[in-house]
Amino acid sequence: MSERDWKKERWLVPALGLRAVLFGFVLTLGLLSVDVPTVLLWCGLLAVASIPATIAGTQPILGRAGRLAEVIVVVLGTLSTDDGFGWLLPYLVASIGGAAIFGGIREDVGASGDERGNLMARYPGLIEAAVLTLIAAVALGGTAVATGGDDQRLFAFECALAIGFGVIAAGVGHWLRSLLHAEVPSGSQPYAEAAALLTQLRAVARQLPGGTLDPGGIATDIVQRLRGITDADRAAVLVAGGNRLAVLAQSADDRVDWETSLPSNAVMADAWADQQPHTDNASLTRSTSGPVSALVVPLIAERRTVGLALAECDEPDRFTPEIIDEVVSGLGTAALRLETALLFDEVRSLATTEERQRLAREIHDGIAQELAMLGYGIDHALAQLPEGAGESAEQLQELRDEVTRLVTELRLSLFELRSEVDRAGGLTTAIADYARTIGASAGLRVHLSLDEGGARLPAATEAELLRIAQEAMTNARKHARAENLWVTCEIDPPYARIEVTDDGKGLGGDGGDGRYGLTIMSERAERIRGSLEIRPRQPHGTTVAVLLAASARPGSVSSEAVRE
Template structure:
């Protein structure tokens, strides 16, 4: 809230309080017209309060000075009238209330002190000592002023807490500072995958299962966070229903050759571990009791995993917000400036005096158009995020449509996705690699067509991008695109290959794979 708005609100509320008090005092006085001294007192109160509001609104006098002068004058008016009438005593409760609004508890104490001193001084100067009824009236309304002032102080503190625009930043700074301080003290770090790997390794010591998968919630659906390599050799058709049941009941379950148990902490289920176990072992071992014991045993790991997932969510949101900010800056800044240059070139081309100038301006206009198209692709790339658009195939489809619209190059897309999704960071890196390959086909290969084939069978995936352009050229020393593609692939354990196609153009293939074990190896691993 701005300073002007705060001052306006203060003047409004304090003015209403004074008007209400003046009416509450004036009505009984006017009703009893036999007390002219009270009428003079009411007029004095009105003049003091009107003067206080006028000075506070028009002059740059410190508010506390105005408040103290007002408290003293009000107390003098009340003290001078007390020997003849008690009807003006309620005015003593108004200034502490205004002091609480203006300065908090300190303002309440200051105004009460000034008023008590002013009443005592007035009585001494006028040579009268308050009788019991007068003393009781002074004490009662000063005490009421204390109560009203404390309530106003509380309201003021709530208003400052709720309306201070910098409060969220202060809270965020405090939390981030604490997080940075605590990060170095976390024994298991904040890597959700590593924590999940440790859970699977320790659980295998109790039950010799295979094909383990750790599921977490992502956008209201269960998504594999970690999948062991032998998972690809198992039939997991009924596993998703089993995992959903375990998540909703927070209790382990056994269904045929499938087992699942929750990782839970005080806030609820954090993840579900599902795996395959032979029917022979299910009948021979106390599987249900073992799973329940594992669920209790891994409560510390569940807390660690929950913390790591929250940290990943904060990091992903911060990254996404920074990408969106960069997209806005590029779109509203550089892109608009370059587009304006294009309009200037159009004007120059119209005023050209020779065919050579027309040709040169045309070349310049085409170059500017190409730069603007590239900036649009960059803006789309910054805003297009696999974690928010949908599955990997849906994200690649959105990217393909954008390339076709902006660059005018047809993108032929083929999708083959299973029901299970990849981990979100795997999808994000695969999308960026695919995006770089398509951008290269547009910018460097001068292709007329682009073909994209995406196959996802979690935890494996393959994306192939092929074009009919010029093929691979010599790698420039200042070219970072291919190097970044390999770096992104290494982050998720994938491989990237680029080669010339048999019919021309370039073929980029990125593969994330886990080698499935054979049936014999699977059966052998299921037995003790």
């Protein structure tokens, strides 16, 4: 239940009860003071007029119209009765009090203090109550002025009575409205809000056409539009990625080493901060020398800087104000689409990480502990066997070896489930740690060739690449019967190449588990717009390679390579 619904249901029943009590009170008062036909007539009209305010009191249109109709009926009934001494006036407490409680509730409930900064927004119910009181007072007071004698005194008294009822109802109603703004019980509010947001996210994810929640695809489209409008030699889209910006997509004829640190480039830092396009004759890359034309366009979504669109030409002063305006107009809603895709990617990554951690905990606390106890039981049984039980001892020892193997497999599975890319260490560090663990457990000789510059890939992309590398190394350990494992990582965002090669028996004798692993790797590569290649190694073995952003493949590598 949402906060708004909870508050409505909390006060709706008491408000309806008060309305019913007041209706019964004026009906009884009327029967005691005026004739029955008059009472039935005006009470019947009042009952009809009160229907909208009774069944839809929180609605901004029906509720207000119903309360206004009630006040009009009360005033007309009071004016038309000469000897009733305002028998209908007590019902104003229901109408005016309801206005003070429920007036403008849809716009007001849950709004922050800034959103209720002006008088109309802060006190919509109290203002509506004051207006209804004023209508009743003006009608009765005007009639008192227009009449004379005893009628004048009677209508003046009824006008004062209406004002009194209105003030009391407005004050009490406003106090009740402050209680209406009490927080939902603290234990349920975060879950209610989270459930509402996740429900909306699920609906959006199902309605959007395929591919529209892919940050890489959206960034590639932005780069293509940027180059098409500006005729730039180089273009890229950078988004926030830890301490540095992450190159989400780029387009260039040669290798480009984009600057990804905002403090190192004043133009990029200014564009990010003031959310305005900036131009300069200094390069936005670390691999380009000489004067250039540089353009930085911030990608703004709902007043937030999502990323930067960069364009460079080798000729100075190419980006005129007309071109800049065309770029800003041409990108349109791309920033909002990009932020939506990034948020969806982050939510999916968080959910995946949490599920992997949950599985790891369940395996560790469940089957892993039970297998360990089984191993201890077998050890105890072996110790109790007499010296002459040769065949039985051999069978128990084989069983103990199998349990040991299963425990080792579970430990490696736990390590894989818990392995994540450290934002400080990088993707190559995570892959190297896993390769060393695999090599130590399986007796493989691991050969590492790691090449990663300062720029980072998006976190979700790094996570998928890590899982692909893990699956490839696991297949080599479990199915290939290899002696050597070669792991090559080359990261130059948005380009990446990860290659895992073994000298095992190859794919010919691979079983169903290995084939399923290949399918999983292919699905992961497709998810990040990469390509997966599986080929035999001569004279024997298998190579699994995943390639990301092949068009951005560097011609030369400037970052320091680590070989082991």
